[in-house]
Amino acid sequence: MNERLWILISAAFAFASTVWTFLPHRPQFHTRRGAQILLGFTFVALTLFLLKRGEVIHRCPLTNGFEATAFLTWGLIFTYFLIGTSFRLSILGAFTAPLSLFLLTLGWFFTKDTHPLLSEPAHWQSEFHAAISVLSYGTLGLASICGGMYLVQEHHLKTHDFSGWFNRLPSMGDLDSVLHRLLRWGFVLMTLGIISGFSTGLFEQVSKIKIIWAWLVWFWYLILLAVPRLFRLSHRRFAWASLLGYILVLLSFWIMNYLLGKN
């Protein structure tokens, strides 16, 4: 079976999980459990894709935008299962599923060929660097989902509208606390990814644009974490910054890889 088929299967499960979550009038428990199981299948299918792809290219499947997006989605769902359980925030899955579907769809636009961009044989430093970086983006992605949930809940409380998601979402206090923790963890992982990038010795072969982009993203999150400590920043603005910031990171990542892939 072509390994790409696993991507289609995982996208189908992510779609099913999204639809399941938003089905009206289902008892809350079944909604969460059903959506979680479907998201679990998405994760399994993605894992199988990454394993198969790894076997084909004999290295960690992070050699092009298509693989990187699949890995990023895998990292996002992995972090969800890790964090959602630890912080009792299974509701995060309701937002993780549509974002995963979006990323998988986005990734499909990249070239899917298996020619690695790097000519050097794989060595553990570069694999570690790539894997930890992608995990950091997964964590930051989950943080942005928390930011989005915070904004939805904040909107309900400000407008005194208690329909829709009000009862299903956790308190703003809890969401804010998880958002900060995820941002801190994501930032630590990203820093580790950048530091480990120095040890690969492959700077010459990596596009300068990618390096500058990575530094800009790192700097953005540094500012985001530092600003509330130095200046007054409302929780709402902070949540917006984490959400919009991540969307910008994703879009720029996608555009950059798309353009570099074309050249």
Place this chain on the structure above:
Amino acid sequence: MPGPRLVCGGISFHEAPVEVLEKVSFAKENFPLLLPQLQQELRLDEIVLLSTCNRVEFFAVAQSDAIPSVQWPEFLQRYHAISEDLSSHTFCVEGTACVEHLFEVASGLQSMVVGETEIFGQIKDAYETANTHKTTGKWLHKLFQSSFNAAKEVRSQTAITRGSVSVGSVSVELAEKIFGSLKTRKALVIGAGDTSEKTARALQSRGISDLYVTNRTLERAELLAHELQGHAIPWESWKEKILEIDILISSTTAPDFVLHAHEAKSLIKQRRGKPLFLIDLAIPRDFDPQINELDDLYLYNLDDLQKISSQHLQDRGGEIEKARQILRPHVHKLIEWIANHKKIIEAGIPSTKTTEHLHPRRPQN
């Protein structure tokens, strides 16, 4: 051997005004003598007696010659020395109707505030008290255990208990949606009104760490602070206190706002973005409505809170039919269990339809 004749009867807020309910309620300390007395006078084999602010009801297995629909109001009149005829205020049903009634009461469908869960605990207490005094047997054990299971399923499968229905509990619910746990939160009460006191108590029941009270008259503030185990602060310094509190409750009689939007704006800057929940229970308003437009400030006035509580009540009412559908198989299961034990009286257990014309059921709300 004859089977059980399940009977229940009572008097509740549906049929009787509060003045009558007050007269007919039973004190728990009288139950040791009361239960055997009821058993004897109403000719009952088993009995559980439930006495709350809103209802006084019995659930029993009656002997074949008992006429509880007549004996129950007479007993109430005699026991409480009431001259007024209570028969028009009481109800009595048998068989399936009795099972349905208990299941609905335990699920909160028959409560004044539909879906309230306190009744579940009260029924459990009544059942345990009857157990202690050995007035229960095989049939009531099964009836009550089944009612607890049915009520639990209704609670978990419907939204009947969702949403608070009093100003105090709505405030607590909102506070928890804003802050999460209230254990480390601090509240300030401005003015010593009755509603603000109730709201403060509701917040205290969720474990807020500190409560401050202020009033134009310091003595009144001190009195309320003492009652609430909080701290009184002088009227002149309450605005400074905003910097450290999380919840601000106000119910003064001031003709103008006690907190304007521009003041709140400067205070929130000093709070460095820490959210503040403002509860305005005063008429006319104490807080400028524009405050709600500022970031990290959440303002709710009395109208807002009352609207939320009415909406919740309406939503709960909409779940009643769904809850009844959940109860139906539980009722059938119990009836089948009784049948399987071959204890059914000759012609079987009368259905709701056949008993209703004999003992009219009280109106459903």
